[in-house]
Amino acid sequence: MPLIRLKGIDKRYDVGDNSVAALDDVDLSIARGQRVAIIGASGSGKSTLLGIIGCLDTPTSGEYMLNGRDMSAQDPRRLARIRNAEIGFVFQSFHLLPRLTALGNVMQPLVYGGVPLRERRRLALAALTRVGLQDRAAHLPAQLSGGQRQRVAIARAFVGRPSIVLADEPTGNLDSTATAQVMDLLDALHDEGQTILIVTHEANIATRCQRTVELADGRIVRDERG
Ligand SMILES: Nc1ncnc2c1ncn2[C@@H]1O[C@H](COP(=O)(O)OP(=O)(O)OP(=O)(O)O)[C@@H](O)[C@H]1O
Numbered sequence: 001m002p003l004i005r006l007k008g009i010d011k012r013y014d015v016g017d018n019s020v021a022a023l024d025d026v027d028l029s030i031a032r033g034q035r036v037a038i039i040g041a042s043g044s045g046k047s048t049l050l051g052i053i054g055c056l057d058t059p060t061s062g063e064y065m066l067n068g069r070d071m072s073a074q075d076p077r078r079l080a081r082i083r084n085a086e087i088g089f090v091f092q093s094f095h096l097l098p099r100l101t102a103l104g105n106v107m108q109p110l111v112y113g114g115v116p117l118r119e120r121r122r123l124a125l126a127a128l129t130r131v132g133l134q135d136r137a138a139h140l141p142a143q144l145s146g147g148q149r150q151r152v153a154i155a156r157a158f159v160g161r162p163s164i165v166l167a168d169e170p171t172g173n174l175d176s177t178a179t180a181q182v183m184d185l186l187d188a189l190h191d192e193g194q195t196i197l198i199v200t201h202e203a204n205i206a207t208r209c210q211r212t213v214e215l216a217d218g219r220i221v222r223d224e225r226g
């Protein structure tokens with residue numbers, strides 16, 4: 001059974017008299033443990049696809065099974081609970097909570113999981129150590145560099161042991177040194193069996209993935225393994 005299975009997924013946006021097919025009849029299956037690159041021109045539907053897989057958004061039509069569960073049949077509260085347990089997100093612009101410290105940000109996904117406070121601290125500190133930022137635990141996001149912020153976001157993404165980590169251009173705002181650190185961290189997570197989907201414009205990042213899915217105008221036009 002694939003971890004992710006999309007069948008006939010459409011996503012339409014109606015703005016004024018205009019209707020945009022952001023996704024058009026997308027079929028996609030992803031097995032546990034795969035690392036998949038999603039590529040394609042600006043506006044081709046990459047972020048829309050990630051948003052649907054990450055349960056941030058719902059498709060206009062089509063079927064989405066995550067871990068054997070039909071996500072189209074869930075009410076919003078259940079969807080939020082499943083999202084919290086199953087999905088870790090990394091965004092281009094980090095999306096850390098500005099008033100929480102690095103440690104507080106990494107503890108956040110565990111709040112909803114009902115993990116006791118001491119255990120949340122322990123797990124979050126272990127995750128921060130893993131990304132090399134144990135000595136920045138008390139820093140606010142504004143007191144961190146861009147690369148450090150993204151490493152905090154990666155710690156937050158995996159601390160709850162999600163089924164899948166979704167990364168939307170995670171290195172888009174980083175210089176080459178920080179990019180290499182982020183990619184090494186994602187490599188290490190993948191080596192441990194973490195399923196990862198990464199949207200990227202960079203060819204050398206895509207080549208680190210076993211599979212590349214290319215979108216054009218909301219459709220999958222290429223799906224290459226090797
Ligand atoms: N909330 C929205 N309302 C209306 N149209 C939208 C909305 N979100 C996305 N779109 C449209 O859907 C299409 C796909 O957008 P999407 O953000 O998925 O592209 P993308 O491949 O991630 O592009 P980029 O590489 O620039 O991030 C675009 O044509 C966009 O204009």
Ligand SMILES: [Mg+2]
Pocket residue numbers: 046047048168
């Ligand atoms: Mg995008």
